[in-house]
Amino acid sequence: MAISVRDVAERAGVSVGTVSNVLNTPGKVAPDTTQRVLTAIDELGFVRNDAARQLRAGSSRSIGLLVLDIGNPFFTDVARGAEERATEAGLSVLLANTDEDQRREAAYLDLFEEQRVRGILITPVDEVLPRLERLRSHGIPSVLVDRLATTGGFSSVSVDDVAGGRMAAQHLLDGGRRRLLFVGGPRDLRQVRDRLTGARQAVADVPGARLEVMDVASLTMLDGVSAGRRILGLPERPDGVLAVNDLVALGVLQGVSILGGVRVPQDLAIVGYDDIDFAAAAAVPITSIRQPRNRMGAEALDLLLAEIDGNDVHRRIVFQPELVVRESTRA
Numbered sequence: 001m002a003i004s005v006r007d008v009a010e011r012a013g014v015s016v017g018t019v020s021n022v023l024n025t026p027g028k029v030a031p032d033t034t035q036r037v038l039t040a041i042d043e044l045g046f047v048r049n050d051a052a053r054q055l056r057a058g059s060s061r062s063i064g065l066l067v068l069d070i071g072n073p074f075f076t077d078v079a080r081g082a083e084e085r086a087t088e089a090g091l092s093v094l095l096a097n098t099d100e101d102q103r104r105e106a107a108y109l110d111l112f113e114e115q116r117v118r119g120i121l122i123t124p125v126d127e128v129l130p131r132l133e134r135l136r137s138h139g140i141p142s143v144l145v146d147r148l149a150t151t152g153g154f155s156s157v158s159v160d161d162v163a164g165g166r167m168a169a170q171h172l173l174d175g176g177r178r179r180l181l182f183v184g185g186p187r188d189l190r191q192v193r194d195r196l197t198g199a200r201q202a203v204a205d206v207p208g209a210r211l212e213v214m215d216v217a218s219l220t221m222l223d224g225v226s227a228g229r230r231i232l233g234l235p236e237r238p239d240g241v242l243a244v245n246d247l248v249a250l251g252v253l254q255g256v257s258i259l260g261g262v263r264v265p266q267d268l269a270i271v272g273y274d275d276i277d278f279a280a281a282a283a284v285p286i287t288s289i290r291q292p293r294n295r296m297g298a299e300a301l302d303l304l305l306a307e308i309d310g311n312d313v314h315r316r317i318v319f320q321p322e323l324v325v326r327e328s329t330r331a
């Protein structure tokens with residue numbers, strides 16, 4: 001049976017209020033009384049229930065962080081940046097993974113509200129602003145991460161994915177590639193649509209170039225491997241692949257080179273997106289579009305702290321992507 005504050009008070013021969021003061025405002029209690037209470041706590045093995053205390057106070061010292069896929073190192077790095085900044089502010093981070101599923105997203109948002117988190121950082125699956133507006137009306141602000149806020153009522157931290165997609169395609173075109181294939185999905189994710197839009201813009205400016213699209217079910221390496229196998233079966237293979245992220249790019253590389261004997265980059269150049277550490281460590285290091293992952297998490301947490309403090313000025317931070325060239329596209 002759990003030891004209560006009342007048990008400690010009885011052992012120390014003081015009131016429950018005195019025990020509470022020792023735990024929360026020890027300066028109000030005489031040193032000898034404080035020592036009796038601390039001795040009783042040690043003897044009984046009492047552990048204070050901070051969660052219950054914080055809920056009674058109306059909020060916790062936690063931040064909710066909701067991401068699309070915690071298996072993707074991009075989101076791990078974003079979470080690390082947010083956690084480091086949260087720790088400096090005396091807050092903890094509750095990390096949740098939606099697996100790109102709207103039902104799971106909704107369930108976690110309900111859980112965060114029940115836990116009365118101080119605020120939420122979220123990479124949404126799709127349209128979630130009405131739900132976030134309701135949370136804000138209940139005193140829980142939110143900041144979008146890796147997604148540009150389309151309304152002035154929310155802060156966000158994102159990367160210009162249209163520019164990133166255009167940059168990736170332009171790099172392949174500059175290398176003489178003309179039969180490009182965009183591998184990505186699901187298309188209801190804003191990041192996927194924006195990167196595809198940018199790639200199409202670049203291809204439209206080059207006579208004789210074309211861009212096909214191969215949809216994948218999710219942003220994972222396994223789906224990339226499957227796409228690589230499908231590429232091997234195409235009647236006319238592409239000479240350049242733009243993968244929606246590095247995990248898909250790594251899967252495509254494995255699917256076409258290890259399973260099909262395609263030479264990268266001689267036969268097929270590959271560009272990924274995110275510039276996770278695994279991209280540089282691949283058997284053929286992969287050219288990628290870099291995003292400032294840790295900084296995105298830290299900046300998002302700073303914006304959320306401003307929202308918690310009642311700052312009504314919502315900011316939208318948009319980072320510019322950077323092309324990192326490696327062997328997967330070098331001539």
